[in-house]
Amino acid sequence: MTKSHWRILLCLPLLLLGGEFFLHLVQIITQRIAYPFELEWMEGGVLHQVLRVVHHQPLYGDLSLDFIPALYMPLYYAFSAMSVAVFGEGFFALRFVSVVALAGIFFLSYVITLRITASRLFALLAVLFCAVMYRHSSFWFDLARVDTLWVMWLLLAWWCLLCWRDKPSLGGAFLCAFVSVLAFFTKQASFFYCLL
Numbered sequence: 358m359t360k361s362h363w364r365i366l367l368c369l370p371l372l373l374l375g376g377e378f379f380l381h382l383v384q385i386i387t388q389r390i391a392y393p394f395e396l397e398w399m400e401g402g403v404l405h406q407v408l409r410v411v412h413h414q415p416l417y418g419d420l421s422l423d424f425i426p427a428l429y430m431p432l433y434y435a436f437s438a439m440s441v442a443v444f445g446e447g448f449f450a451l452r453f454v455s456v457v458a459l460a461g462i463f464f465l466s467y468v469i470t471l472r473i474t475a476s477r478l479f480a481l482l483a484v485l486f487c488a489v490m491y492r493h494s495s496f497w498f499d500l501a502r503v504d505t506l507w508v509m510w511l512l513l514a515w516w517c518l519l520c521w522r523d524k525p526s527l528g529g530a531f532l533c534a535f536v537s538v539l540a541f542f543t544k545q546a547s548f549f550y551c552l553l
């Protein structure tokens with residue numbers, strides 16, 4: 358047996374366990390994405406803010422008994438408003454944005470790990486470990502909230518930074534900065550990551 362065969366054999370339990378978690382994640386998401394009611398207490402408020410964007414009302418209007426805006430940046434609401442234009446008003450459109458961002462997270466986890474380790478096996482394990490984290494994240498990957506899109510932008514910024522490190526260019530630096538700005542305009546906590 359070659360070294361790569363031994364590596365696969367040693368990682369087989371992790372692959373099987375991770376694959377099971379991944380399949381459970383897909384099953385849960387397919388059952389929850391079209392659920393017409395809140396799955397978490399924040400989803401209703403997020404939908405309310407997205408509908409304000411759709412109806413051309415200010416996203417951060419004056420406080421009132423009817424509306425108090427969440428303290429998140431506007432990019433998730435803008436993407437969700439575009440999704441509402443396609444799928445209609447409801448939680449599905451917002452959750453769809455999160456599920457697409459989750460697919461982006463899986464893809465970026467794969468390509469980042471592949472670039473660092475040069476191993477497709479380890480890249481696959483990285484994706485499966487992301488799926489394993491679903492239950493440890495309070496099941497928010499597919500919810501109508503900003504976090505999944507934010508994590509996708511952070512991973513994309515990291516990918517751009519890895520590419521720029523290997524082949525520095527002005528365009529690469531600009532792309533990395535642009536994606537970091539997208540992360541900031543999704544969730545302001547990105548500012549603290551930029552300081553590192």
